[in-house]
Amino acid sequence: MRTQALLDADTVESLLAAAVAAPSIHNTQPWRFRLDPHRQVLEVHSAPERTLPLTDxxxxxxxxxxxxxxxxxxxxxxxxxxxxxxxLLPDPRDPGLLAAVRLTGPLGADDLPSHPALHEAIALRHTSRTPFTGRPVPEPIVARMVTAAHAGGARLHVPDIVGTRRLLRLTAAAEARNHTHPDRIAETLSWITAPGKDARYGIPVTALGPPDAGGRMPMRDFTGALPVLRRPALWFERHVQLALLWTPHDRREDWLRTGQALQYVLLTATAHGLRTSLLHQAMEWPDLRAATALPGHKRCHPHMLIRFGYGRDGARTPRASAHPAMRAAAAPRPEVPPATGTRTI
Ligand SMILES: Cc1cc2nc3c(=O)[nH]c(=O)nc-3n(C[C@H](O)[C@H](O)[C@H](O)COP(=O)(O)O)c2cc1C
Structure with missing residues (x-):
């Protein structure tokens, strides 16, 4: 077997820049990476200081x-x-180690196909919280999103009008509940960045959307007790296009697989010119999450509602970039034998 050249600093930086462009709840970016240059393994750890104790x-x-x-x-x-x-979860003694990615060897036939449009979509995708046009998404594109979810190890259900109304109702119920919990309001608000402030984590007010003037679309209200930050209401699309991402099991490894499936779906949508936003509120209350399960399915664990359609691109949110230590852990150019040990960002 051909031995792959050592990972150089530019490649590591490019891999990490792609990784951190992913969506994360409240833009908490709850990950941390560690490179073992000797084994060419990138470890993905949880970042316990960037969690949401009440919401999640x-x-x-x-x-x-x-x-x-x-x-x-x-x-x-x-x-x-x-x-x-x-x-996934390679070491039972280290629950914070969520994945280890070994980056050696040439590509094999069973690998993820190299897909330039999907790769390009990593930088193009932003959560879009403004109204969509309502133009129907062609069936073949929806079918590709469903296939992407499946390939990623999850299922994507695209409901009819009655099912869509049911899911929106449950999301609205969760949103209403959130409003009556001051602690949850405060937790969410603590991840919103005030105008003019610079932050690497959290959501800037510029990326927030308006409420629906029609009162039908239960977009998350991140502003809570500070209505001064709230945008004027706008009319959202009449025919909401939604998809429910779910899995037959509900273990930690299923959640990691579902996150990959989610991103596969979002990038597939983006590569076809769609905009997306996420409605996760109902998943944050156990009874409402259970109620979003598909009727008649014995084992349906819902994870996310994805709203998709045509419309304006979402605003950018910031990201924390790779720490210089990570560059130092990678082989410099020209490649030299790696230092032993691991470095963390
Ligand atoms: C698990 C999860 C739950 C999310 N829930 C919501 C949500 O309920 N409402 C919302 O507007 N955005 C939601 N988001 C989107 C994040 O706020 C968004 O990804 C983050 O702010 C980064 O912005 P970006 O997606 O534009 O890169 C969620 C993202 C994830 C991964």
Whole structure:
């Protein structure tokens, strides 16, 4: 077997830039990377200081976020001609180690296909919280999103009008509940960046959307007790196009797989010119999450509602970039034998 050249600093930086472009709940970016240059392994760890104890006590949303970053990392590795061998939760003694990605060897037939449009979509995708035009998305594009979810190890259900109304109702119920919990309001607000402030984590007010003037679209209100930050209401699309991402099991590894599937779906949509936004509120209340399950399915664990359509691009949100230590851990150009040990960002 051909031995792959050592990972150089530019490649590592490019892989990490792709990984951190992933969506994450409240833009918490709840990941941390560590490079073992000797084994050419990139470890993905959770960042316990960037969790949401009230909104996400089980850390399911955190795992979805990390899974999305992992999918970007895999795509970027393939783009660089590297074979990403992923092990989820590789060490039972280290629960914070969520994945180990070995980046050696040439690509094999069973790897994620190199897909330039999907790779390009990593940088193009932004959550879009403004009204969509309502133009129907052609069936073949929706079918590709469903296939992407499946390939990523999850399922994507596209409901009819009655099902869509049901899911919106449950999301509205969750949103109403959030409003009556001052602690949750405060937790969410603590991840919103005030105008003029510079921050690497959290959502800037410029990326927030308006409420629906028609009162039908339960977009998340991030502004809570500070209505001064709230935008004037606008009319949202009449025919909402939604998809429910779910899995038949609900273990930690399923959450990591679902995050990868989520990102596969979002990038597929983006590559076809669609905009997306996420409605996760109902998943944050156990009874409402259970109620979003598909009727008649014995084992349906819902994870996310994806709203998709045509419309304006979402505003950019900031990201924390790779720490210089990470560059130092990678081989400099020209490549030299690596230092032993691991470095963390
Ligand atoms: C698990 C998860 C849950 C999310 N829930 C919501 C949500 O309920 N409402 C919303 O507007 N955005 C939601 N988002 C989107 C994030 O706020 C967004 O990804 C983050 O702010 C980064 O922005 P970007 O997606 O434009 O890169 C969610 C993202 C993830 C991964």
């Amino acid at each position: 006590p089980t850390h399911r949303a955190q795992y979805l976020s990390v899974g999305a970053a992992l999918f970007n990392l895999r795509l970027a590795a393939v783009h660089h001609g590297r074979r990403p061998e992923v092990r």
